[in-house]
Every structure is written in C-alpha cells, then in structure tokens.
Amino acid sequence: MPVTDNAAAGGCMCGAVRYEITGEPSRVLHCHCQSCRSHTGAPMATLAVFGAEQVIFSGDDRKNYQSAPGVNRAFCANCGTSLTWETVFGDEGPLCAIHISSFDNPDALTPDAHSFYPERISWFDVADNLPRHEGFVAGSEPLQYGPAKQKPTD
Numbered sequence: 001m002p003v004t005d006n007a008a009a010g011g012c013m014c015g016a017v018r019y020e021i022t023g024e025p026s027r028v029l030h031c032h033c034q035s036c037r038s039h040t041g042a043p044m045a046t047l048a049v050f051g052a053e054q055v056i057f058s059g060d061d062r063k064n065y066q067s068a069p070g071v072n073r074a075f076c077a078n079c080g081t082s083l084t085w086e087t088v089f090g091d092e093g094p095l096c097a098i099h100i101s102s103f104d105n106p107d108a109l110t111p112d113a114h115s116f117y118p119e120r121i122s123w124f125d126v127a128d129n130l131p132r133h134e135g136f137v138a139g140s141e142p143l144q145y146g147p148a149k150q151k152p153t154d
C-alpha cells in the first residue's frame, strides 16, 4: 500500500519495498547497456534519475547487488522486482535511478534520452526522436536523434 498519495511513489510487485520521491528527476532515460538489460531481463531499462537525497525508502530493506565499483542495483528480496541503479560517486553526487515501471504512476515521467545506445540488442529500437548517446547522457553529445535506419527487408 502507498505510504502517501504522493504521485511520485512506487515500489516492488509484492509491496514489501516502497519509496517516495521529493522533487523532479534530473532526467528520464532509456538505457540499453548490457548491465541494465541483465538486471531487468528486458531488452531495455527505463530509469528516472534522482539525487539519492530525493528518495526515501520504506518497508523492507532493498537488496543490493554491486554491479560495478560504486554502483549498486537494488531489488526486492521477496519478489525480485528490479528497483534501482544507485551510485555513491560522480560529478552529480550520489544518484538513485529508479526503474520506471515500479512507479505507481509511470505515465507522469516522460523519457528524454537514450543512453548506451550502441549496446542495444540489434533488433530492438524505439520509434521516438529522442537523442541517442554512446554512454552516459550527462556531459556527452548525442550520436543521433531517432531510431537507426532500417535495412530494406527484401
């Protein structure tokens, strides 16, 4: 059950882990990296990026898996829902990026970029005109806008 009626709240599938957000995300991105894909089992992960101090967790402790030095990926130990990508370092300070489909109202958060676009599954793309970045979005120029050109199917 939601702790409050905060529109930017969410949690895992079973409800054991909940979170509430203060303020707006710095960005909402589609991430194509191998690590996000492995953590979710999906062809792409969509994450809303917040400062760690903007996110308050409640209920059961989330379980962390350290996927790289200084990077944790959290999930519910009970139901397995992928919840976050979290850093303890970086130019922007500690971050807590939350998987979009764990929000109670994911429609309220609109993606604005793609990260790690060259790592995507070759048959997968999205029909939007958002900027596609080679790696992290912060501090980088996009490789292109819009999906990769389709090959003729003859």
Ligand SMILES: [Zn+2]
Residues within 6 Å of the ligand: 012, 013, 014, 015, 016, 017, 076, 077, 078, 079, 080, 081
């Ligand atoms: Zn759960």
Ligand SMILES: [Zn+2]
Residues within 6 Å of the ligand: 031, 032, 033, 034, 035, 036, 037, 045, 116
């Ligand atoms: Zn990623």
